[in-house]
Amino acid sequence: MPYHAVPLASITMPARLPRRIVVDGLHLTDDDSARAVMTDFAHVQPVGVARDRHIDDALQDMIQAGVRSLLVIAEGVVIGLITSYDIQGEKxxxxxxxxxxxHESCLHRDVLVDDIMVRWEALPKLSLDALGRQRVGDLRLTFAQHPEWMHLLVIETQDDGACFVRGIVSRTRLERLTDLQKVAA
Structure with a gap:
């Protein structure tokens, strides 16, 4: 069967972009399960970066992947997190x-991910089990009490004691999904 060129629309008036009201098909309330806010790495491939990558290259990786943070990986283990804010801010x-x-010259071209990332020890972590018992309002209150936190790593511990980074909770995503910039009192 032969192919045919797709007919073009003859629209002459200017067109606007649609206003996106609901993010990810969700609109959450404070009483919804906190798990709904987590980006679950069992369903979404996390994006990682090596600690010796230059920060400008890491920022380009974020842009290409459509994310604002990267897990820093060394030998298959998460050792930190770097965000676009870390790279573009004062760090x-x-x-x-x-x-x-x-570094010999201490110029911008010398700055690596390892130099400015938030190290594993300093990252706030929450167990997957604990997250499952919480509500969105609990997360909002937690972020309100810790304004310096932009992310919570969600850790899953298996029966054999092995730990995995199962997901991440982003303050920005939480705010978008609840359509509210205010924090729970």
């Missing part, structure tokens, strides 16, 4: 001006 400048810079 690179503070690193270059501080005593931690051990």
């Amino acid at each position: 690179p400048i503070q690193f270059l001006q501080g005593t931690d810079c051990i």
